[in-house]
Amino acid sequence: MRTEICTRPMSHRLRRPIVLAAATLLVSSVATACGSDTGPTGTPPGITPSSTSKTDGTNGGTTGAGPTTPGRDGAGPSGTPGTTTHTPSPSTTPTGQGGGPRQVRTSVYFLHGEKVSPAPRMVTTPTTAAGALRALLAGPSRYERAHDRTTAIPSGTTLNSVAVSRHVATVDLSARYDDGGGSLSMRARLAQVVFTATRFPAIEKVRFELDGKPVTAFGGEGIVLNKPVGRADFEDLAPLVLVESPLIGDTIRTPVRVWGSANTFEATLRLKITDAAGRTAANIYATATSGTGTRGTFDVTFPYKATRSGAGTLTAYWESPEDGRAVIEDTVPLTVRR
Numbered sequence: 001m002r003t004e005i006c007t008r009p010m011s012h013r014l015r016r017p018i019v020l021a022a023a024t025l026l027v028s029s030v031a032t033a034c035g036s037d038t039g040p041t042g043t044p045p046g047i048t049p050s051s052t053s054k055t056d057g058t059n060g061g062t063t064g065a066g067p068t069t070p071g072r073d074g075a076g077p078s079g080t081p082g083t084t085t086h087t088p089s090p091s092t093t094p095t096g097q098g099g100g101p102r103q104v105r106t107s108v109y110f111l112h113g114e115k116v117s118p119a120p121r122m123v124t125t126p127t128t129a130a131g132a133l134r135a136l137l138a139g140p141s142r143y144e145r146a147h148d149r150t151t152a153i154p155s156g157t158t159l160n161s162v163a164v165s166r167h168v169a170t171v172d173l174s175a176r177y178d179d180g181g182g183s184l185s186m187r188a189r190l191a192q193v194v195f196t197a198t199r200f201p202a203i204e205k206v207r208f209e210l211d212g213k214p215v216t217a218f219g220g221e222g223i224v225l226n227k228p229v230g231r232a233d234f235e236d237l238a239p240l241v242l243v244e245s246p247l248i249g250d251t252i253r254t255p256v257r258v259w260g261s262a263n264t265f266e267a268t269l270r271l272k273i274t275d276a277a278g279r280t281a282a283n284i285y286a287t288a289t290s291g292t293g294t295r296g297t298f299d300v301t302f303p304y305k306a307t308r309s310g311a312g313t314l315t316a317y318w319e320s321p322e323d324g325r326a327v328i329e330d331t332v333p334l335t336v337r338r
Contacts, residue, residue: 104128107247108136109195110149111188115239116195117330119144120247129169129200130162136196143249147333152188154179160211162197168228169197172209183221190218190225191234198231205230235295241269241316241329251335252314254306258286259299264318267291269298270326272317275336276310304336312336 102125107118119140123131137157140149160172171193178186194206205228208215216226231238244260246252252273262269267288273281282304290296306312314332319325 101125106132107196107199107244108132109192110136110140110144110151111192112149112239112330114184114188114237115330116188116191116234116237116242117149117239118195118199118242118244118247119149120249127162129164129197129203130159132196132199133159133162133171133193136192147248149248151192152181152185153177153192154181154189160209164202167202167204168207169203169205170207170209171197172212175210177210178215178219181219183219183223186219186221186223187234188237190223190229191237194229194234195231195238232295235263238263238295239316239329240264240327241318243314243316243330243332246314246332246334248333249335250332251337253337255301255303256282257299257301258314259297260316261295261297262288262291262318263293263295264288264291265321267296269316269318269329271300271302272315273304273306273336274313274315275304275306275308275338276312277306277308279307281306281312281336306336306338309336309338 103122104125105120105122106128108121109116109118111117121132121135123135136151137153137159139151139153139155154176156174157177158174160174161170162172163170173193177189181189190208193208197203197206207228208218208225217223218225238261241262241264242260243258245258246256256273258271267290269286269288270283271286272283275281282302284300284302286298286300288296288298312334314334315328316330316332317326317328320327
């Protein structure tokens with residue numbers, strides 16, 4: 001199907017800085033609850049830290065545990081009125097009296113095709129990174145599987161512990177984690193853990209252990225892991241336009257805020273909203289902070305006009321400089337409200 005293409009030339013770059021919101025310390029914040037106006041999230045109920053886990057490190061003594069935009073650029077601007085999607089600063093809900101545990105909305109990263117794709121989850125403070133990784137290991141929900149989200153992580157893999165020091169998370173997984181699969185599967189499962197852990201600003205890179213033993217070469221393919229790895233080490237497994245919000249299953253209203261990262265020609269990309277009637281409700285240009293070989297971030301808010309409320313889609317794509325063809329990078333199933 002031909003995607004609508006705007007004929008306006010976009011050879012120039014916009015270089016507008018993205019305003020970054022300060023990360024909030026979860027231990028001292030009492031923020032508003034994550035909006036209830038969201039679609040299916042597949043959030044595993046009752047995620048709680050294991051008594052055998054080491055210190056999570058994303059709270060208490062380090063920076064806050066709120067999710068950030070890709071590339072370690074920090075949190076984006078605060079949420080825009082009218083959108084009910086995820087915001088990058090921590091969203092917490094008290095679950096106890098006197099500063100007890102709180103619920104934090106974050107993302108875990110499954111696969112859509114052969115690229116990482118975020119999905120929403122609720123985790124409990126203070127061990128938020130451990131909770132997110134356990135949610136990742138549990139796999140995609142039925143709703144997410146129905147929309148082609150998969151995982152390369154072997155079923156039965158368990159998390160032993162997470163310890164964070166100087167922005168490096170040491171993630172200790174069960175030996176089941178390196179069972180089976182070729183080089184693509186091995187790299188994909190590593191990327192899933194790295195992207196999920198580095199969603200928190202206290203974590204920039206990941207060091208892997210299997211049942212307490214440091215990993216320097218992973219799997220039968222011998223992937224070298226002799227030092228901590230970050231998102232940049234798995235750039236080939238991220239779509240050229242990675243949408244971090246809204247997330248799969250979210251409900252949106254106009255105007256909608258969309259943010260994420262991109263590595264496209266001249267840093268330009270397109271964002272298209274399709275409504276429940278299959279009609280284009282919006283189709284805009286956006287510009288990342290960098291591109292053409294370097295991943296940058298984007299953060300835009302724009303109106304749309306839906307003819308019918310219901311199941312819709314956000315499509316992120318870019319236009320081929322050779323023939324203007326729409327190259328689709330990411331699709332996010334949503335509930336679109338008029």
